[in-house]
Amino acid sequence: MTNSTIKTYTIGHYLSERLGQIGLKHHFAVAGDFNLVLLDQLLEEGSTKQIYSCNELNCGYTAEGYARANGAAAMVVTFNVGALSAINAVGSAYAESQPVIFISGGPNTNDQGAGHILHHTIGTTEYGYQAEMVRHVTCATEVIRSAEHAPKQIDHAIRTALRLRKPAYIEIPCNLAAAPCSRPGPVSSLLAEATPDKVSLDAAIKAACTFIETRKNVAILVGSRVRTMGALEPIVALADRIGCAVTVMSAAKSFFPEDHPAFRGVYWGEVSTGSARDVIEKADGVICLAPIFNDYATVGWQSEPDAKNMLVADLTEVTVDGQSFAGFHLGAFIKALSEKAPNRPASRENSKFTPPVIPSSAPEAPLTNDEMARQINAMIDSRTTLTAETGDSWFNSSRMTLPGGARVETEMQWGSIGWSVPAALGTAYAEPDRQHLLMVGDGSFQLTAQEVAQMVRYEVPVIIFLINNRGYVIEIKIHDGPYNYIKNWDYAGLMQAFNAEDGKGLGLHARTGAELADAIAKAKANKKGPTLIECSIATEDCTDTLVRWGKKVAGANGRPPHLG
Ligand code: TPU
Ligand code: MG
Numbered sequence: 001m002t003n004s005t006i007k008t009y010t011i012g013h014y015l016s017e018r019l020g021q022i023g024l025k026h027h028f029a030v031a032g033d034f035n036l037v038l039l040d041q042l043l044e045e046g047s048t049k050q051i052y053s054c055n056e057l058n059c060g061y062t063a064e065g066y067a068r069a070n071g072a073a074a075m076v077v078t079f080n081v082g083a084l085s086a087i088n089a090v091g092s093a094y095a096e097s098q099p100v101i102f103i104s105g106g107p108n109t110n111d112q113g114a115g116h117i118l119h120h121t122i123g124t125t126e127y128g129y130q131a132e133m134v135r136h137v138t139c140a141t142e143v144i145r146s147a148e149h150a151p152k153q154i155d156h157a158i159r160t161a162l163r164l165r166k167p168a169y170i171e172i173p174c175n176l177a178a179a180p181c182s183r184p185g186p187v188s189s190l191l192a193e194a195t196p197d198k199v200s201l202d203a204a205i206k207a208a209c210t211f212i213e214t215r216k217n218v219a220i221l222v223g224s225r226v227r228t229m230g231a232l233e234p235i236v237a238l239a240d241r242i243g244c245a246v247t248v249m250s251a252a253k254s255f256f257p258e259d260h261p262a263f264r265g266v267y268w269g270e271v272s273t274g275s276a277r278d279v280i281e282k283a284d285g286v287i288c289l290a291p292i293f294n295d296y297a298t299v300g301w302q303s304e305p306d307a308k309n310m311l312v313a314d315l316t317e318v319t320v321d322g323q324s325f326a327g328f329h330l331g332a333f334i335k336a337l338s339e340k341a342p343n344r345p346a347s348r349e350n351s352k353f354t355p356p357v358i359p360s361s362a363p364e365a366p367l368t369n370d371e372m373a374r375q376i377n378a379m380i381d382s383r384t385t386l387t388a389e390t391g392d393s394w395f396n397s398s399r400m401t402l403p404g405g406a407r408v409e410t411e412m413q414w415g416s417i418g419w420s421v422p423a424a425l426g427t428a429y430a431e432p433d434r435q436h437l438l439m440v441g442d443g444s445f446q447l448t449a450q451e452v453a454q455m456v457r458y459e460v461p462v463i464i465f466l467i468n469n470r471g472y473v474i475e476i477k478i479h480d481g482p483y484n485y486i487k488n489w490d491y492a493g494l495m496q497a498f499n500a501e502d503g504k505g506l507g508l509h510a511r512t513g514a515e516l517a518d519a520i521a522k523a524k525a526n527k528k529g530p531t532l533i534e535c536s537i538a539t540e541d542c543t544d545t546l547v548r549w550g551k552k553v554a555g556a557n558g559r560p561p562h563l564g
Contacts, residue, residue, distance in 0.1 A: 011150045012041020012177040014184055015170070018158055019074050019101070020047025021187035026066065026429055027051070028059045032078020034120070035105030038177035039076060048074070051429065051458065054450040056082040058422040060089020060100070061448065065426025067098035068409055069385070071230060072162060073426065074101040079171075081120045083130055087137060088416060090167050094137045095414040097225050097315065099161035099168070102138060104130065106173040109145065131171060139166035147179040159190045165228040165315060197327030204318045204325035205336050208287075211311050211320050215285030218244045218344040221267055221305070223291030224251035224412065225315055229331045235289065236260060238338040242287075243345035247276040249297055250398055251412035257404040264353050266398050269303030270552070271545035273399055274353045280305060283347055288312045290330055292413055299549055300556030355401040363514035369467075369541045371513045373400065375520060376437065376465060380406045384435045385427055389420035391441035391474045393467065395543040407434075418447025421464075425451055428460045436462045443472040443486055449494065455530035456495075456503035463523045464532040466491045470539050477542070477550030478557070492534040504529035511536050 006013060015038075019027055027048045031039060043050055053059035056077045067073035077083050083104040093100040107118050107127050115125050122129070128143070135141045140160035142153040154170060161168035212218055220239055226232075232255060239246045239262045246256050247267040256263055265274020272280075280286060286305045290313065291297075298304045312319045313333050317326040358374040365371075373396040380386060382405030388397035390411065397408050409427060411419045424438040445466055455462050468491060472484040495507030506526050510516035510533050523531035 006045065008180050009183055010041050010178045011144065011147055011172060011181045012038045013045040014151055014181050015103070015154055015172070016042045016045035016047050017184055018154060018187070018190070021184070022072055022158060022162065022190060023070065024048045024072060024074055025070075027074040027076060028053055028062045028066070028426070029076040030056050030059050030078065030082055032082050032105065032120070034079040034107065034174045035076055035177075037174055038103070038105055038172055041177055042076070052454070053422065054453060056085040057089055057418070058448050058451045060086040060102075061092065061419050061422035062426035062429075062451070063100045064089055064093045064096065064098050064419070065387070065409070065423030066430045067093065067100050067426075068227065068423070069427045069430035072099040072101070074103060076103045076105075078105050079107060079120055080122070080130060083134070087133065090134065091137045092411060092414040092416055092419060093167040096411055097165040097228050099165050101158060101161060102134065102167050102169045104169070104171050105177070106143065106171040108175045109173045110175070112173070131169065134169045137167065138169040139164045140168040142169065143171040144173065144176055147176060147181045150176070150181055151184065155190055162190060163194060193329050193332070196329065196332045200325050200327040201332060201336060204320070204328070204333060205340055207320045207323055207325070208311055208318065208337055209340055209342060211285060212242065212287070212344055213342050215309075215344065217283045217346050218242060218285040218287065219279050219283040219347040220244060220246040220287045220289065221280060221291060222246065222248040222252045222255045222289050224249060224255070225290030225292065226252065226255050226330070228290075228315060229334075232256065234331060234334040234338060238334050238341065241338045241343070242341050243343050243348060245279045245347040245351050247279055249291055250394065251292065251297060251410055253398055253410065254402055254406060254408040258355075258402045259404045262348050264351055268297070268398065268549075269299035271299065271395070271398075271549050273356050275351045279347050279351050284309050285344075286310050289334065290314055294413060295556055296412060296415070296553065300552035300554075302552055356399040358399060361513055363517070364512055367510055367512055367516060367535055367537055369396070369537050369543065372465070372467070372510075372516060372535050372537065375513070375516050376439065377401060379435070379437060379520060381435065382406055383433070384437060385409060385431065386437045386439065387420050387424040387427060389438075389440040389444045390415045390417050391444055391467075391472075392469070392542045392546050393439035393441060395546045395549070396439060398545070399543065417444035421445065421448045422451040424462050425455055425460060428462050429458075438462055438464045440464065440466060441473070442466065442468045442470065442489070442491065445491065446486065446489070452494070452505065452530055452532065453498040456498045456505040459504065459528050460530060461527050462530045464530060466532055466534045468534050468536050469541065473539060473542050474546060474550065476539070477547050478554045492532055495532050506531040508533050509536070510534065
């Protein structure tokens with residue numbers, strides 16, 4: 001049925017139409033009796049395609065990955081048993097600033113406040129606790145109670161999510177999903193950025209120009225939250241205008257074109273690449289675009305630019321020389337600054353960029369971490385998205401050299417292992433014309449492995465590099481113990497199980513460089529499903545940057561408490 005032939009327009013239809021209007025082509029779901037009627041409505045209205053996940057955690061991560069590539073996403077789960085599993089992934093969307101519309105079915109309105117005990121719940125008779133839990137990881141929490149108020153509640157959740165780039169929650173009782181409801185008005189009021197406060201923006205630009213003028217050595221440091229801007233052109237325009245050197249934070253790898261002449265590498269304290277460390281630590285003025293200076297990014301609090309030398313432009317506010325300005329979005333600030341900023345080319349003129357070289361090994365020699373990273377790097381073209389999971393994959397992706405247009409996705413703020421398999425699937429749904437590569441360690445893979453089955457089901461050709469180093473190597477380098485060693489699996493062999501009678505996934509082993517090259521050639525030819533290449537490397541074989549970083553992070557974790 002199409003929207004125009006629907007006879008009775010319902011709350012579910014309203015939600016469905018809105019999801020299509022904000023630019024979604026898919027929504028992700030796991031069925032349960034509290035959301036079945038809602039799923040029917042979404043299918044019936046049909047603005048977005050319904051895609052199923054193996055479980056709600058994976059559903060959330062798939063939506064989170066989809067939002068990274070598409071700007072926003074939606075997921076639908078059932079009450080409590082579904083939604084509580086999904087909260088971890090919604091936390092990721094909050095931490096990583098992704099507007100994921102988190103939709104849960106809810107109890108029949110007649111059971112609310114009636115003293116009834118419902119299945120799937122904790123066995124008490126009050127059902128507000130799910131919304132209360134979710135409130136901490138969403139920017140708007142709407143529990144629908146009537147068809148009359150549903151439109152404004154749905155609109156409020158979606159508008160807030162899109163403006164703040166955070167997840168929002170909508171709970172729809174199972175007996176209201178098909179309740180008659182008015183049709184939506186224009187979508188523009190949901191999409192539009194709030195009109196910037198021009199007075200505040202002008203003042204911020206004036207302060208920023210003074211900051212740049214009064215510093216000799218200015219550099220730009222790009223942070224991960226610029227992802228929410230979608231396009232990188234405004235940042236390039238700003239760099240061109242100031243003429244200075246540009247570095248990116250580790251979580252912002254690929255958020256400035258590495259083939260641009262101003263690029264100087266990844267700034268990550270002592271594990272920086274190129275001349276990024278020198279550029280940032282010598283600068284007396286660092287323009288930080290949407291950075292997150294957490295303990296990982298600062299290498300255990302060892303390297304953070306001096307606050308008095310920093311201009312910090314975040315998503316909704318700018319702080320410069322002790323003053324704070326708000327009322328406009330980051331994109332508006334960058335655009336306005338790129339039209340007014342003074343020229344300060346010293347940091348670019350006095351530095352160079354030499355890309356890291358990843359050593360190769362003989363084709364028949366046992367596969368090494370370097371050889372694996374080198375071959376993966378060679379696959380990356382301007383239409384590639386590389387998703388890199390927590391673990392040594394972060395450090396491997398950090399040292400790769402990227403052509404313009406290539407993208408790297410990491411989850412360095414939330415850092416929840418298992419994120420990458422469903423997230424890469426979500427990213428691939430959103431951008432089917434790109435090449436999707438995934439680097440995931442054996443430990444992380446074991447959390448969400450079954451989502452590969454959905455790649456088989458929906459014929460999504462993600463190329464998965466499963467790094468089998470027999471354990472949690474990142475943890476081994478931070479703090480070793482028996483808990484860092486895991487049961488080995490036949491990872492490549494899993495593909496046969498996921499394929500069952502009709503799948504076209506490929507599972508391959510790579511124990512030498514030659515086997516990896518051969519597997520990559522087969523993976524590229526397999527367009528009808530995922531290819532999992534199990535790369536076997538020694539447990540001790542990891543990037544030296546992981547070892548150095550791990551020592552510092554362990555030191556920060558091990559600081560004794562301040563007494564008195
Ligand atoms: O390359 P490698 O061996 O470092 O990666 P692998 O094998 O994926 O191991 C990752 C190990 C790891 C753990 C166990 N990294 N962080 N953690 C702690 C952790 C535990 N549970 C969740 C949900 N997220 C975490 N980050
Ligand atoms: Mg591992």
